[in-house]
Amino acid sequence: MKPRRFALLLLVVLSLLAAACAPPATQAPADQPTVQEPAAEPTAESAAEPAAQSSGLSGEVVVGCAHALSGPIAIYGEPIRNGIMLAAKQINDQKLLGDATLSIVCEDTAGDKAQAINAFQVLINQDKVVAILGPTLSNSAFAADPVAQEAKIPVLGSSNTAAGITDMGDYVFRDSLPESDVIPNTILVTKDKLGYSKVAVMYGNDDQFTKSGYDVFAEALASSGTEVVATETFAKGDTDFSAQLTKIAALEPEALIVSALAEEAANIMIQARQLGLDVPIIGGNGFNSPKLAEIAGPAAEGAISGAAWNIGNPAPENTAFVEAYRAEYGGDPDQFAAQAYTAAWLMATAIKNAGSADPAAIRDALAAIKDFPSPLGTYSFDENRNPVHTPVVLIVKDGQFQVFE
Amino acid sequence: MFLQQLVNALWLGSVYALFALGYTLVFGVLDILNLAHGAVFMWGAFFGLMAVTRLDMPIWAALLVAMLGSGVLGIVLDRVAFRPLRKRNAPQLAAIISSIGASTILVSLAQGAFGAQVSRFPLDALPSQVFITGPVRVTLIQIIVFVASVVLMIALLLFMRRSRSGKAMRAVAYSGRISALLGINVDRIIVTTFFVSSALAGASGVFLGLAFSAISPFMGAPIELKGLAVIILGGLGNVPGAILAGFLLAATEVFGVAYVSSDFRDAIAFTVLILVLLFRPSGILGTAVERRA
Amino acid sequence: MPPFLNDLWLVYRSVFEFALIGSALGLSMYVVLRTGLLSLASAGFMAIGAYVGALLTIHLHVPLLVSVLAGALAAGGIGLLLGLPVLRLSGVYLAIATIGFGEVVRVFMLNIDSVAGRTITGGALGLNNIPRKTETWHLVLFVAVLIYLFIRIDRSRTGRAFDAIRQDHHVAASMGIDVVRYRNLAFLLSALIAGAAGVFSAHLTYFVSPNEYGFNGAVRILTFAILGGYLTWLGPIVGAFLLTFLPELLRFLGPYRPIVNGVVLILAIIYLPRGLVDPRFWRKTLRRRSPPPPAAPLETSG
Structure with missing residues (x-):
């Protein structure tokens, strides 16, 4: 039959096209990079101590990575994977684990909780990983982390900010500062400098990350005695915010607080300016991406972000990370990449310190990490396996994030 | 504030209408729910973006490239999937x-x-002009999209009513079998339908890419649901119905936000949709011909 | 069990469980399709069941069976209330009305996050720490009970009425079949099944949140029934198993996985447009190999 053959042919062509287009980086685990470029590895002296005299480590140490690499959440999954792969490459180049190599196996969660559970099962039972980095969303973490907890495999999230993540068990870690560690300080600092007394709030109410951020903002605003004249919501995937912003503009707030991710926030900024709402716009971790200024252009000027990471931090660990990232991927990293990169380094350091590939020993070594120099700053875990480091307040000036002073 | 919200509603309505134009065409002629229309729309935006950033084309030329590219993509889609x-x-x-x-x-x-990242047209692709008249602010791109949706709607209606292909399309929409008996080349008409519908999707991809700086591989999904609601609310394959429904949905959403609550915006919009359907079971302008799902 | 089999079971146990939940959801879609209606309300019903069940477990610590019954009844009650007005619609108009219902449910789940300081649904944060109470055998039993139910329906007056209505509801009505009643019955059954499936799934994944049950969820359930085939009860089950296992088995493809997944979907529906379980097709194919059985009368629908 003719149409049948034609359809088949087209499908084959499409698949070939796909093969040509798809990013090759995801395919293979980044074990033993073949090209060794010592010049491109400026972290050698900074990010970690010289090669370990590791005891019981040899061969391949397999660490799983379960992140959203397809579907809409891949927008965060991609920089996260980039950060992890970059770290793995450096860790192996520097022989952090002595004779052993760190091998990262990535499984796609598609941002879906069922697939996250399945990815964890595959990593634990088939790939026999000693630890897992991930998953991308807090939603997935609530579903999949119990699987790792039950199997006694340490799991380290680098983008889970919801309350209660590490309450799931003693094998569950995260290195992403929850909004509750970032936002109260942001409100304090900006209120002091900008002197606003009535604000309007906008947030995405169907997203765990933006909703958590809103809850903390609302509490911080209330305790700082700031009047909230309007609270407006939007949904994931919305592009038109003019109805909400018109309503807000009519109430003449002195600042606009936005709990949104960078891509949405950028469009909110553009439209707010178009509607004549020229007040300062303040947000949390979600703002902290080069995409904010890239998309919003001049509308992003003066936007303030409370954040866990400052791209301009002059510490050598950070400059080395930013430079290596640019060299490898040809663009600035965002906070997701920085936290994922740090997570991979933390895990590798725990493996090194444990001196064995035993998950229980790695868990203990990870929990014991104190004052680790990282792009996020001097990093420690607290007794509940949550991150401890100093957050920053950033402002967009000339299209770049700078420390807000 | 009311006047500005009215402008916002007209604006959002033209966005929905623009997307729904091409969508309702395939639906009407072939009676199929094409859940790939949002993907063609997204490719249209990327075709336009590539034409501007890689080939340094002016925006009007990029629009043509996007329409042509999406139109061809639509034909391929038909060949492979339908x-x-x-x-x-x-x-x-x-x-x-x-x-x-x-x-x-x-x-x-x-x-x-x-990649999965969000991108946008260059800042200078279109002047970001804001017109202020009294209490109302309108941007250049909003006016362009509004005019484009009206012009394209009229062009599509004229095409359907006056041109041979358009008339044949309506015949095929009524019954493919009878059309074939009348000597209409049904296959060719279907290819034309897919081309026109997808070219319209590509055009709306470029316009909405310019209007909202949110071009990404996943930009089709959110508007696809709204578009689906609009074309069904308008009545099967009914072009003026889809336009009307687009403005109705937008007005419900905007005034829902303005005077009720943004929390319940989508719940209000869909409740109104269900209520309208209970009174008009074949859509606002649909004819009461029963078809099977 | 030999160790490699044990590993295989550990890797695919949760996939198997999700496939069983999917089977139940596919059947909840199938029962309505059987009366010639296209409803996408199953995801909304599933959400109602999941939340009712999870809240009962968290706050009142009731046994799973009680949660399941309560979740199913809650979804069923809403299904009855919804069905009375909307089942007058047909074709895509019913489809979009039921999608609208799902969106309304989702928005309510997002917004009744807490009342007077007490957490209700948790909004977008969802409900976490739901104890894992669903065992694999519960799901096997659940699906087995559904299969038994559908076999009974097939052989009953109700089943024949369903089929008559699907083929032509005007003719069915003129034969004295109460079309409205049977369609409401099918819709009620659909809601009960989806509600129960929702409770089981909530107690399987420790966590529920409103966004799982939106438009995408509804379309996914629809694909189970259509790709599997909606002419027999076996179709939606086969569809659910294929569509749940396929992405997992394709993991080795890395970034090409969704593409191959899409290609398989298209090829499957092109070669078997009435679904994988198309009795007519398989009878014909098998007949070519073996001596022909007596020709059976076939219904014509589509």
């Missing part, structure tokens, strides 16, 4: 599955080619 089903006389529901498959492929290809 034509084989027609040849086998498949039930209409089968087309939903193959369109989902096609949509998955198109979105993944875009992710492979462009």
